[in-house]
Amino acid sequence: MKKIYLALAIAGTLTGCTSNSDKAPVNTTPVPAMGKVADGAFTRFALNGNSSGAWLVHATPELGLGAVEATNITASGDPGSLRLFYPSINESSMLQAGPGVSQIIPNIEPDTDYLLTVYYRDEKGDESPNLLELGVKDMGVGSLAGNTLRTKVFTNDDIVGSGGDDTNGFRKVELAFNSGSNTTLEVYALTHLNSTENIDMNGEIALQTEVFIDDVVLKADD
Numbered sequence: 001m002k003k004i005y006l007a008l009a010i011a012g013t014l015t016g017c018t019s020n021s022d023k024a025p026v027n028t029t030p031v032p033a034m035g036k037v038a039d040g041a042f043t044r045f046a047l048n049g050n051s052s053g054a055w056l057v058h059a060t061p062e063l064g065l066g067a068v069e070a071t072n073i074t075a076s077g078d079p080g081s082l083r084l085f086y087p088s089i090n091e092s093s094m095l096q097a098g099p100g101v102s103q104i105i106p107n108i109e110p111d112t113d114y115l116l117t118v119y120y121r122d123e124k125g126d127e128s129p130n131l132l133e134l135g136v137k138d139m140g141v142g143s144l145a146g147n148t149l150r151t152k153v154f155t156n157d158d159i160v161g162s163g164g165d166d167t168n169g170f171r172k173v174e175l176a177f178n179s180g181s182n183t184t185l186e187v188y189a190l191t192h193l194n195s196t197e198n199i200d201m202n203g204e205i206a207l208q209t210e211v212f213i214d215d216v217v218l219k220a221d222d
Helices: 004-014 043-047 091-095 156-161 205-209
Strands: 056-058 067-071 081-085 100-105 113-121 130-138 148-155 170-178 185-193 211-220
Touching: 043 067, 081 205, 100 211, 113 130, 130 156, 130 170, 148 156, 148 170, 156 170, 170 211, 185 211
Parallel strands: none
Antiparallel strands: 056 100, 067 081, 081 211, 100 185, 113 170, 113 211, 130 148, 130 185
């Protein structure tokens, strides 16, 4: 993929740039014990009209940093997934983190191996301008402001070439990490633009940059 090395080099500094709050976020949605993701299928997010007490949205479309909206597309089960896309693009679109969501998860077991799983759909093939970043942070002074425990950036070519299950166009992407001394963590999924080279600026930008995520699960990796 063209310019992938640039994207990977800046990916570590991108997260935390698009939080919509200057205060430490609070997850007001009850979650099961032992650190589970709430509304991982985004069903409540879709039913509530693009809002969920479980998820923090990171998007600033007016600044060229993308948008997040609920859809009825689903990888499996009940309808609901998130569409991450750019309504418009400017210089900031390539320099800062794009749209996505994160969730504060309490009841984490310390010093435990975990596996974060997300189903991802990008129908643009190996020339897709999108990258997917999955990551885990400890608690900071604001959303995505904590220290990074683990992060990984995937190209669409990486994901399709991995041979993972294809479920209604969605493919499973995984991130393994250890919780260290933490009992509360923030997990996130963001999309970045790797390049604008293949984007027709006179065409529909949103359709050329859209990706979907669904069925986010966090579990102890036995």
